[in-house]
Amino acid sequence: MASKPELERLVSATERTVLEKKELVMNNIEEENKNLQAPDGEEIKGGGLQPTEALKQFFNHVSLFSAPGISNAEVVELSMTDTIGAAIEKLFIQKVMGAPVRDPHQTGSLPLTDQYVGLLDFASLVLWALEVSTMASSFRWGPFFPVRPEDTLLHVLLILSKHRLKAVPVVDAESSKCVRAFITQNVALHLLLQCEGLPWFETIAGKEIRNAGFETEYNAEQLVFVHGDETLVTALHAMWKYRISGVPILDRPSKRLIGNIRYCDLLILLEDAQVFSKRNELLAQDFLKEHADDDGDHLQGTPLQEDFGAAISAAALSLANVKTPPMQDPVTFSSSDTMKEAMQKLFRARSDRGFIVDDVAS
Incomplete structure (x- = not known):
C-alpha cells in the first residue's frame, strides 16, 4: 500500500497516462479497504483515502501534457x-x-x-x-x-x-x-x-440530471429558443444578443425540439452564397432541412476514445478534422439520465451541448 506522499509522487509522474494514474488511486483505495475493519460486516468505501482526497490528488497531479494533441x-x-x-x-x-x-x-x-x-x-x-x-x-x-x-x-x-x-x-x-x-x-x-471507476467520479456522475440543479423555474424562464417558422437571421440575432454558441429550434404547434443552429453552422453562410443572400427570409426549419444531409455521415457508430482524442486534439479549435452531429439531430437527455450518461452521450456525438426534454413535448 502506498503512503500518501508516495501516492502523490506516483500520480504526479509526468510519464504516466491518465488511465495509469487512475489505477494507482484505485489500487491504493482498495488496499486500504482491506486493512480496515468494517463494523457489523459493513463494507467501508473509500478506506483511509477518502474519494474527495483522491479527487484532489488525482486532478491536481494530472498535467496538461496528458491532453490529446x-x-x-x-x-x-x-x-x-x-x-x-x-x-x-x-x-x-x-x-x-x-x-x-x-x-x-x-x-x-x-x-x-x-x-x-x-x-x-x-x-x-x-x-x-x-x-x-x-x-x-x-x-x-x-x-x-x-x-x-x-x-x-x-x-x-x-x-x-x-x-x-x-x-x-x-x-x-x-x-x-x-x-x-x-x-x-x-x-x-x-x-x-477516463476517470470512470474512481469512487468520487462515480458518486458525482451517478446523480440523475433531475437532481443536478439544471431543471429550475429560473432556467426555464431564461431558456432562449427560436421557432422553426422564424427566419434564419432571427436565430443568428439570438446567438449574438444572448452571447450563446447555439440556439434550439422548436416546432411552434407541438413545441417539439426539431434541431439546433450552432456557431459552427455559420460556415454554411460563407460556403453557400444562396443561403447567405436568403438569410433574412429563409425559415430556420427550412435551413435545417436543406442541410440535413451535409453532415449525415459524420457520426457512423461510436468513436473509440483514442480516435476521438485525436480528432478533438487540443490544438487549434479546428473543424477540419472534427465531425459534428447534424443540426436536426441534437443531443437530448431525459430527467432520469445520470450525469455520466449525459457525458457519454455528448462524447459519442462529439457535441458540446445537449437539451433536457420531457416525454410529452420531446
Whole structure:
C-alpha cells in the first residue's frame, strides 16, 4: 500500500497516462479497504483515502501534457493589425473557430500574457459583420486566461467553470507562437470520462440530471429558443444578443425540439452564397432541412476514445478534422439520465451541448 506522499509522487509522474494514474488511486483505495475493519460486516468505501482526497490528488497531479494533441498543435494566430475582413477570411480558410490575437507592438521580453490582447471566435466576427444586432462601437473580445503545459487539469477545470469559457489557451515560451494549444470543453470531457471507476467520479456522475440543479423555474424562464417558422437571421440575432454558441429550434404547434443552429453552422453562410443572400427570409426549419444531409455521415457508430482524442486534439479549435452531429439531430437527455450518461452521450456525438426534454413535448 502506498503512503500518501508516495501516492502523490506516483500520480504526479509526468510519464504516466491518465488511465495509469487512475489505477494507482484505485489500487491504493482498495488496499486500504482491506486493512480496515468494517463494523457489523459493513463494507467501508473509500478506506483511509477518502474519494474527495483522491479527487484532489488525482486532478491536481494530472498535467496538461496528458491532453490529446497538445504536443503537436498548430495554432492559428491573428494580429491586432488585421482587418475584420482579413480575420474572417483567414479563419474561414483554415476552418478554425477561434484564435488568439497578438499585439505586434509588444516585445518578446514581456510576459506571454501581455503579448496577447484576447481571443476572437470566427462566429462572433461573422455575426458582428452581418449586423444581426445593433452595430456595437467595438467588437466583443473574449478574455485571455492562459495556462501552461505543466499546469494541472484541476486548474483548467476551475477556469472553464468560473469564467464559462469554451476553451483555455496553453502558452509555452519555447513555442515559436507562444500559444501552443487549447484545452477545450471537449478535451476536458475526454479526460473526465477516463476517470470512470474512481469512487468520487462515480458518486458525482451517478446523480440523475433531475437532481443536478439544471431543471429550475429560473432556467426555464431564461431558456432562449427560436421557432422553426422564424427566419434564419432571427436565430443568428439570438446567438449574438444572448452571447450563446447555439440556439434550439422548436416546432411552434407541438413545441417539439426539431434541431439546433450552432456557431459552427455559420460556415454554411460563407460556403453557400444562396443561403447567405436568403438569410433574412429563409425559415430556420427550412435551413435545417436543406442541410440535413451535409453532415449525415459524420457520426457512423461510436468513436473509440483514442480516435476521438485525436480528432478533438487540443490544438487549434479546428473543424477540419472534427465531425459534428447534424443540426436536426441534437443531443437530448431525459430527467432520469445520470450525469455520466449525459457525458457519454455528448462524447459519442462529439457535441458540446445537449437539451433536457420531457416525454410529452420531446
